[in-house]
Amino acid sequence: MAACALAVLAAVLACVCIQQSRFDPAVMVAAAASPAAPSPAGLLERWPEGVSPMSGAEAFTQGTLSDKIDGKAELYLSAGFVSLKSQRVSLAGAQGTWMEILVYDMGLPSNAYSVFSSQRRPNAADAGMGDYSYEADNELCLVHGSYYVEVVCSGSSDPARRAAEALARAFIGSTAVAEHANVGAEQALFPTEGLIAGSIALVPSDVFGLDQLRNVFVARYRDGAGELTLFAARRDAPGAAAREAAELRGFFVADCGGKEAPPPPSPPGASIIEMDGAFEAVFSSGPYVAGVHQAPDRASAQRWLGVISRRIAGERP
Amino acid sequence: MNPPAPEPGPLASRREFFRRGLRAGAAIAATGGLGAWLLNRHPPGDFSRVRASDPRRDFSVRTAGPRMAVATGRSRPAMLRAALAAMGGIERYIARGDRVMLKVNAAFATPALLCATTHPELLAELVRLCHSAGAASVVVTDNPINAPESCFELSGIGPAARAAGADLFVPGPGSFRPGTLPGGRLIRDWPVLSEPFAGVTKLIGVAPVKSHDRAGASMTMKNWYGLLGGRRNQFHQDIDGIIVELAMLVKPTLVVLDGTDSMMTNGPTGGSLADLKATNTLIVATDPVAADALGATLLGRSFRDLAYLSRADGLGLGTTDFESLHPARVQAQAS
Numbered sequence: 306m307a308a309c310a311l312a313v314l315a316a317v318l319a320c321v322c323i324q325q326s327r328f329d330p331a332v333m334v335a336a337a338a339s340p341a342a343p344s345p346a347g348l349l350e351r352w353p354e355g356v357s358p359m360s361g362a363e364a365f366t367q368g369t370l371s372d373k374i375d376g377k378a379e380l381y382l383s384a385g386f387v388s389l390k391s392q393r394v395s396l397a398g399a400q401g402t403w404m405e406i407l408v409y410d411m412g413l414p415s416n417a418y419s420v421f422s423s424q425r426r427p428n429a430a431d432a433g434m435g436d437y438s439y440e441a442d443n444e445l446c447l448v449h450g451s452y453y454v455e456v457v458c459s460g461s462s463d464p465a466r467r468a469a470e471a472l473a474r475a476f477i478g479s480t481a482v483a484e485h486a487n488v489g490a491e492q493a494l495f496p497t498e499g500l501i502a503g504s505i506a507l508v509p510s511d512v513f514g515l516d517q518l519r520n521v522f523v524a525r526y527r528d529g530a531g532e533l534t535l536f537a538a539r540r541d542a543p544g545a546a547a548r549e550a551a552e553l554r555g556f557f558v559a560d561c562g563g564k565e566a567p568p569p570p571s572p573p574g575a576s577i578i579e580m581d582g583a584f585e586a587v588f589s590s591g592p593y594v595a596g597v598h599q600a601p602d603r604a605s606a607q608r609w610l611g612v613i614s615r616r617i618a619g620e621r622p
Numbered sequence: 623m624n625p626p627a628p629e630p631g632p633l634a635s636r637r638e639f640f641r642r643g644l645r646a647g648a649a650i651a652a653t654g655g656l657g658a659w660l661l662n663r664h665p666p667g668d669f670s671r672v673r674a675s676d677p678r679r680d681f682s683v684r685t686a687g688p689r690m691a692v693a694t695g696r697s698r699p700a701m702l703r704a705a706l707a708a709m710g711g712i713e714r715y716i717a718r719g720d721r722v723m724l725k726v727n728a729a730f731a732t733p734a735l736l737c738a739t740t741h742p743e744l745l746a747e748l749v750r751l752c753h754s755a756g757a758a759s760v761v762v763t764d765n766p767i768n769a770p771e772s773c774f775e776l777s778g779i780g781p782a783a784r785a786a787g788a789d790l791f792v793p794g795p796g797s798f799r800p801g802t803l804p805g806g807r808l809i810r811d812w813p814v815l816s817e818p819f820a821g822v823t824k825l826i827g828v829a830p831v832k833s834h835d836r837a838g839a840s841m842t843m844k845n846w847y848g849l850l851g852g853r854r855n856q857f858h859q860d861i862d863g864i865i866v867e868l869a870m871l872v873k874p875t876l877v878v879l880d881g882t883d884s885m886m887t888n889g890p891t892g893g894s895l896a897d898l899k900a901t902n903t904l905i906v907a908t909d910p911v912a913a914d915a916l917g918a919t920l921l922g923r924s925f926r927d928l929a930y931l932s933r934a935d936g937l938g939l940g941t942t943d944f945e946s947l948h949p950a951r952v953q954a955q956a957s
Binding site for chain 2: 363373374377379380393428455
């Protein structure tokens with residue numbers, strides 16, 4: 306009898322487990338009913354002259370961000386995304402012209418810089434506002450403290466650009482931040498000679514395909530007819546930097562099929578790895594892990610390794 | 623004064639033990655049975671009252687055979703006309719009385735010039751051509767998760783569809799039915815767009831060429847993502863898998879891949895004209911895998927860079943060897 310009771314209990318447990326292992330579409334539908342909570346107030350209390358809201362503000366969380374920006378959500382989520390508010394506005398006197406302001410709260414100024422720099426358009430002009438900014442045709446992007454802001458216009462006319470600038474300045478003026486983004490020290494690690502303008506970026510995660518390699522500054526350089534990437538990241542302690550350098554080296558060799566080339570004479574402990582016809586170089590120096598990515602040949606990898614290691618050592622020619 | 627302690631009762635007899643055990647077992651069984659009976663009887667929404675069905679739909683025209691045409695130029699309507707003419711004319715695919723669905727990409731409320739959505743000029747011309755072939759009706763649809771009305775209106779798709787004489791279908795919660803794809807691992811008991819398919823006899827997918835942070839590229843195969851309802855963003859964890867299953871879900875009559883201006887970076891939303899490159903190409907094909915394999919080259923990639931293409935090819939859902947279709951290559955003259 307006790308065995309029967311236990312059998313019944315086991316059957317109930319099995320049923321519960323089977324049911325819980327399935328998606329419940331009803332829950333899915335119910336959850337989908339309100340993906341974006343409308344924000345009670347507009348994004349700005351006072352809109353610039355000639356700009357007026359054409360819709361209410363929308364708010365998105367980590368769970369609903371992809372409803373708004375689909376596959377691009379991963380970039381933001383991996384960089385520490387907290388929330389997004391957006392609102393569309395129309396321009397007086399410009400029939401059919403509208404724009405949308407998207408304000409991403411990234412939690413930290415460095416996170417905001419990360420998504421800003423990762424999407425920076427080549428040859429974009431500095432917009433001269435906020436901590437960092439640029440204008441690219443119909444779009445204005447900026448970092449203000451922990452906020453990353455995009456203003457996307459439906460056209461690229463002068464009035465639209467001026468309105469976008471006014472909108473961005475209004476946001477900056479009305480939004481106090483505790484701390485501003487400043488990556489000047491990291492940017493200074495990268496020499497200007499050969500640097501492709503606007504290419505310095507802070508990659509939030511999955512750097513070079515290694516999941517656990519996060520928050521690494523990269524910069525692209527012209528090297529003869531080709532290009533390569535220099536990278537550098539400051540860690541809390543030399544041990545952490547050395548450990549990450551070893552992990553990256555191991556990843557290139559064990560997971561990517563790279564082959565270790567004879568080590569370069571300097572900096573000490575550096576490695577050069579041949580991989581898919583290109584050359585990777587990795588080293589650590591004090592709290593920095595750094596190197597060269599996809600150099601066209603070994604000599605180039607070694608030359609640029611010398612450049613970045615000297616910059617880290619404080620030798621700025 | 624304390625009352626006397628009760629006399630200890632006699633130990634349960636063997637018979638009493640069995641009787642109690644039987645009652646307990648019956649109570650447990652009844653509870654379990656009641657739970658099973660009540661399970662999902664009245665879930666939120668009407669969705670789960672319907673049993674999941676096989677959601678596969680085949681709109682291919684077998685007599686037409688696998689075909690492909692690649693038009694070059696700058697005018698989308700002219701390229702579409704030229705490509706369809708090179709494939710034997712739209713009449714080969716759309717017959718008099720057909721009820722046609724055009725599955726567009728209306729995922730974002732962004733202006734047409736950003737090319738994140740199906741271009742309204744291309745859509746309008748396609749609607750016109752379907753009508754000229756004798757289509758009884760043309761319905762335009764997609765399932766943008768966020769602010770669908772704004773997506774259709776601000777992308778220009780809604781106004782273009784209406785002006786060209788098509789019906790616009792904006793899905794609501796009741797537009798989906800649970801579907802389980804035979805052999806599918808992800809589309810199981812999942813809300814699949816159903817309502818606008820009623821009576822539809824032909825299906826054409828119309829999508830732009832875009833980079834995609836997660837999938838690598840978003841073209842005609844990724845465009846079927848809009849047939850899914852629910853919290854579909856979780857499929858981003860296996861984006862290649864869901865795109866392949868979507869290719870199993872629908873076999874379209876045609877796909878139209880717009881690479882007039884391809885979104886080279888920052889897709890799928892883009893945002894800046896700087897993300898676009900004039901690639902001056904429009905592809906029409908019966909085989910979405912072939913169309914996307916060729917479309918990948920517009921982004922400077924190979925089909926090998928997009929895992930879902932090779933997997934779809936391996937499952938016989940199409941071919942990545944688009945040259946095997948002997949695509950007709952035509953230069954479009956703007957009218």
